[in-house]
Amino acid sequence: MLDIRLEGKAPIYEQLYNGVARLISSGRLAPDEKLPAVREVAKQLGVNPNTVQKAYAQLEQAGLIYSMPAKGSYVSPEIHAASAIRAEAIRRLEVAFADAISSGVSKEEVINIAEKIWSDDRNGGNS
């Protein structure tokens, strides 16, 4: 059972990818833990199995999971897993920062926003 909700206009397979990636990096999916079968996730989310398959394939190719045909898919035990996700998040942060700069946002404002969000997370986070 994957606690993922599809919403917004982003491609479903991408939302699935990010969803699983977060479950892994936040530790809610442990290394070597078995992921639900492609068909099962598809049924649960009311989505075509091919779409789930696509997400799983990209997760494997990114080293976040490994799959043994006819056995199932499993969370990759590699150290790379978590760090790959962190690296991606950091990359997005840098883009957002560069955006902010050219939009005239000051560093102080950014830090204020960071403080606010992190304190929100401490109080109401669901991790």
Add this chain to the structure above:
Amino acid sequence: MLDIRLEGKAPIYEQLYNGVARLISSGRLAPDEKLPAVREVAKQLGVNPNTVQKAYAQLEQAGLIYSMPAKGSYVSPEIHAASAIRAEAIRRLEVAFADAISSGVSKEEVINIAEKIWSDDRNGGNS
């Protein structure tokens, strides 16, 4: 002549929109300054005029520029312009922060990244 480079997988009209928006918010395009003609921009960037037209239309609809039929398009003098862009950048920042949290990036790291990027910008930035 617009100093905008198209790159990445985002829709061209969107890149154009953001490009012009940044030129405005950073002051490189002054209030009431005339924008290059649609056909001209299209030729310069090797892009379909329809695409440029779409970007201009959205810029106007967002209040960042105004157009005088048969005369051209001009940068809006309204105060709303810059602040609208700032608000959007801040919204994206918040999303990126939420992402970073669930990927296990600490607040300290985020601040470090912010310091780095802002100092890069001071020294070699093209803003």
Add this chain to the structure above:
Amino acid sequence: MLDIRLEGKAPIYEQLYNGVARLISSGRLAPDEKLPAVREVAKQLGVNPNTVQKAYAQLEQAGLIYSMPAKGSYVSPEIHAASAIRAEAIRRLEVAFADAISSGVSKEEVINIAEKIWSDDRNGGNS
């Protein structure tokens, strides 16, 4: 028109991937050259467009080509392209060598085989 023939039991999308990769690394497809449209290749080879799409997607993700939605797919001008293919070929060579060792093939034999194949290529190669 892509000079690729499908044969054997390997996945079609993989044969396509390798076929295009070789056309690029051998220079028969020049940097920034436009690749035939997904649907066109599909028709030419009597294959489903989705299958071609999958191959193109993986080629892009490997940095061998880049695609501009609604415009087409193009050979990547990056230096990485050729070297990525070379690296892959070398990886396969190493596997084959390790195989040969544990099968009792001597280094001298391997070199003999290399000599033979390279001289064949010089005389009858179609590059």
Add this chain to the structure above:
Amino acid sequence: MLDIRLEGKAPIYEQLYNGVARLISSGRLAPDEKLPAVREVAKQLGVNPNTVQKAYAQLEQAGLIYSMPAKGSYVSPEIHAASAIRAEAIRRLEVAFADAISSGVSKEEVINIAEKIWSDDRNGGNS
């Protein structure tokens, strides 16, 4: 006890086949030596007995082993054994070479790689 490790995406029964084949051709399994029982190998490797059975069946059908019903399986004493494996390894080498050529790898590089791998094997090889 078979010193074989399963890894990669190849079918398990094929990895088993190759594993045993190598143990034979490298002499670690002597002619007429008894192979571990199917059930035992299955338990040791955490694999379905059917899978091991399939590998054994193909090994027998290839003449590398022979089995005496209700007694067990034994390494074939025939001369063909080692040479069959050698031939297969050589076939794969030729394919890898042809690949390397069309990827622009030079004969000299190939020989360098060969030197490197053979010296690695001499020093730290597990053959």
Add this chain to the structure above:
DNA sequence: GTGGTCTAGACCACG
């Protein structure tokens, strides 16, 4: 017309 996404449904080898 282009690449990209998605569905529905099928088949396969493997375990």
Add this chain to the structure above:
DNA sequence: GTGGTCTAGACCACA
């Protein structure tokens, strides 16, 4: 039952 591949056909935003 599992992942993986493939087909057929549809829809979309973009250019």
